[in-house]
Amino acid sequence: MIGNDIAIAIDLLNQNLPVGIPTETVYGLAGNALNEKAIFAIFSAKNRPFFDPLIIHVASIIEAKKYVHNLEGNALKLAQAFWPGPLTLLLPKKDIIPYLVTSGSDKVAIRIPNQKTTLKLLTQINYPLAAPSANPFGYISPTNAKHVQEQLGDKIPYILDGGECKVGIESTIVDCSDEIPKILRLGGLSVVEIEKVLGIRSLVALNNNSNPIAPGQLDKHYSPNKKIQIIENFEDSISVFNNIKIGVLSFGITNLPLSVVEFNLSKSSNMEEAARNLFNYLRQLDNADCDLILTKLLPKEGLGLAINDRLQRASVK
Numbered sequence: 001m002i003g004n005d006i007a008i009a010i011d012l013l014n015q016n017l018p019v020g021i022p023t024e025t026v027y028g029l030a031g032n033a034l035n036e037k038a039i040f041a042i043f044s045a046k047n048r049p050f051f052d053p054l055i056i057h058v059a060s061i062i063e064a065k066k067y068v069h070n071l072e073g074n075a076l077k078l079a080q081a082f083w084p085g086p087l088t089l090l091l092p093k094k095d096i097i098p099y100l101v102t103s104g105s106d107k108v109a110i111r112i113p114n115q116k117t118t119l120k121l122l123t124q125i126n127y128p129l130a131a132p133s134a135n136p137f138g139y140i141s142p143t144n145a146k147h148v149q150e151q152l153g154d155k156i157p158y159i160l161d162g163g164e165c166k167v168g169i170e171s172t173i174v175d176c177s178d179e180i181p182k183i184l185r186l187g188g189l190s191v192v193e194i195e196k197v198l199g200i201r202s203l204v205a206l207n208n209n210s211n212p213i214a215p216g217q218l219d220k221h222y223s224p225n226k227k228i229q230i231i232e233n234f235e236d237s238i239s240v241f242n243n244i245k246i247g248v249l250s251f252g253i254t255n256l257p258l259s260v261v262e263f264n265l266s267k268s269s270n271m272e273e274a275a276r277n278l279f280n281y282l283r284q285l286d287n288a289d290c291d292l293i294l295t296k297l298l299p300k301e302g303l304g305l306a307i308n309d310r311l312q313r314a315s316v317k
């Protein structure tokens, strides 16, 4: 059921049942991060393998310090600059966080989401919320309550509606457990902004996909059911595929025949707008009358890097 009653959500969370919650990045599937039964219910609703750890969500830096060590130095600088916001920090966990949340790691991923309803909810409970994206494992992340309903509606009792996600792709994950911070996942906060605050350049040595320290960074992820192919140029490619119904996920000005199903991430080539539309348009193309989705990489700067990362993973079969 979709609704906007925080009290109902809290009542269910207190019973260790998983609840869909809005964040500015994507919708999460939330449960009490201190309770193994609640965490287990999240993994099971998502069909998520236990080697893929969860991010915990809190309302303030003071709260965060109850659950992690070493929220100081670079980590604190980043937290102060970007929280609440699309930034997740990886830090040594305190004992109170169960290993089920971290897939056995001594580090836990933590953030303060920038979403009014969820922040309000978080201030009314006395535990952090573990919340992976609220999609079946491997599929496209949800950016509104209806997306969650469509895919997990029969497995979870409630989805708290906070409207459309304002950022639209997952948080950027920075490992701050060593001297030199490392970006583990590109996301809604661009790397240049992080580098500006830290005064460090070339932070990204990304991103070994099969790297077990970031288990969610699997090659294939964020995938629609249809095949996605990344190409250089739509106009030239369309004729090559003349026996197949093509859907196009485009960016910027295009000149495609009207017969082609086209979803344009941003006609004005605005990266924020593109990030906001990305998962929604991928879903719509997955449900549209076409057999193959063609797309093109965005300029390799700012949020374009994170969007390209998602497109590349979505195109792996």
Ligand code: TXA
Residues within 6 Å of the ligand: 023, 025, 026, 027, 028, 029, 052, 053, 054, 055, 088, 090, 102, 103, 105, 107, 108, 109, 113, 131, 132, 133, 134, 169, 170, 171, 173, 184, 185, 213, 214, 215, 216, 217
């Ligand atoms: O924007 C977001 O981060 C959203 C919203 C709901 O907050 N959440 C999200 O969660 O994207 P999820 O589960 O789809 O991705 C979590 C990823 C894991 O797959 C892994 O790559 C990384 O975060 N992660 C979490 N805990 C970790 C840990 N202890 N060590 C290494 N990586 C971790």
Ligand code: MG
Residues within 6 Å of the ligand: 132, 133, 141
């Ligand atoms: Mg996810």
